[in-house]
Every structure is written in structure tokens, then in C-alpha cells.
Amino acid sequence: MNTGVNHSQRLTMFALRADKSSGVESVIARLRTAIDLGFLGDGEMLPKEALLAKELHVTAFTLREALAQLRSEGLVDTKPGRGGGTFVSHTSRLVHEKATHRLRELSAVALRDLADWKAMLLGESAELAAGRASPSNIARLMQYQRRIAEAQDPLTACRAHARFDVELAAVAQSVRLSAAALQIYEEFGWLLALAHEEQHYTNQCAETVADIIEQIEQLKPEAAGSIARTRTRTSFDNLVRLRLQLIAEDQKANLASEVEIA
Secondary structure (H helix, E strand, O other), X not given: OOOOOOHHHHHHHOHHHOOOOOOHHHHHHHHHHHHHOOOOOOOOEOOOHHHHHHHHOOOHHHHHHHHHHHHHOOOEEEEOOOOOEEEEOOOOOOOHHHHHHHHHHOOHHHHHHHHHHHHHHHHHHHHXXXXXXXXXXXXXXXXXXXXXXXXXXXXXXXXXXXHHHHHHHHHOOOHHHHXXXXXXXXXXXXXXXXXXXXXXXXXXXXXXXXXXXXXXXXXXXXXXXXXXXXXXXXXXXXXXXXXXXXHHHHHHHHHHHHHHHO
């Protein structure tokens, strides 16, 4: 069992997010993301409260409130006494019903803007990575590609996909791109999980990631960036279709209800 968080992982997950709001909900989102993406594994002990509060740029009171909420969700467990501390008790689950409800409420303009923002982010990351990646960097990217391809469930595929995005930004050696990749997952991880509920999307994602890595290996930044941008926008077409389908189902259900009342 790990009893601490790797320093570089803490920098990635916490210090890079110092520009965000430091409220309780922000802390909860960041810690939940760290758990979802595997930066904090099952059974792993969080840093001591004073250190963690400092890394998150929040007060001890704010951190305690956030940890209390995570305990109520069953994501962490605090053990008193010698050798005690706050441990990750299990990884969180993204609830399908909640995610589909949020997709219904997301406007077409907001969904399009998100697609544009993610395409720009991944495209830039891929271009920079093609000129900066080391063999060990490429090996890690391949590792996440294999995890996507071999995923047996949507949540596993979602996490592997998110970790690839974050790793790609890290390979680009850009602090701001890394922070932006984490922010997208914090806010829209549920959307990525919905997309991976279709096996076709997961298969397409694995192929796209493999193509990006191939261009990075061949030192072709423009090709890597083009694939990342184009495929990202294309993948959002599935979510647009799902959103329209959900809205149509709601309208049909409302119409049927009105007919029954009449």
C-alpha cells in the first residue's frame, strides 16, 4: 500500500490548479478528479492536512469541509490514532442518470464551444509533444492507448482517455496546457464517460490516439495536431446526436403525458 502521494503527482494535480477558486466545491472537484484519474489510488494516504491545505491554497477549515463531503460519498476514510490519516477508500463512479440529465441541460452552443476548446487544447499539445517527447514519454502515451483499447467498461475507458489527454499535455512540457487538461476533466469528465458508453466511440478513440502517437514518434507536429483537432471535433458529433436523442425522448414523453391527461 502506498502511504503518500508522489511529489510530481501533487504538483500536477494541486499546484497547477492554484489559479482556480479555492472554495469547498473546488477542492472537492480537484480531489475527486485526482481519485478518478488514479493520481490517488485505492488505499493511498493523503498528505497531512496542513500540507494538503497548503498545496491546494486553502484554509484548513475549507479542506476539512471538503474531506467531510468526500467521506460522506465514501471516497475517503479517516483512521484515527498512530499510523492513521485520511485514505482513499475506493474510486468514484460517474452516475449515468445524472450525466444524461446534465447533457440535456447543456446548450448546443456550449457543447460546440467545448468541442472547439478541447480540439485546440489537444491539437496544441500534440504539436508540441511531437517536438519534445522522449522515448519514455512515448512509452507512457502508448500505455494509455493500450488501456483504452483493452477497456472492458466505459469508466475504465474514460479514465484511460483522460489520463492520455493529461499525459499528452505533460509531454508537451506546458504547465498551462496541463492545468487546462485537468480543468476540462474536472468540469466535463461526466461527458467523456457518456461518450465511452458506446463501444464504437471507444474503438475510434483508441485508433485516434494510436495515430497521434505515430505522428509524434515520426516528429510530425502538424500531422499530429491536425489529427487531434479533427478527430476531437468529430467525436463530439456522437454527443450532439445523443443530446438531440434525449431531448426528443423528453418531448415524446411530455406529449404522451398531455394526451393521457386530455
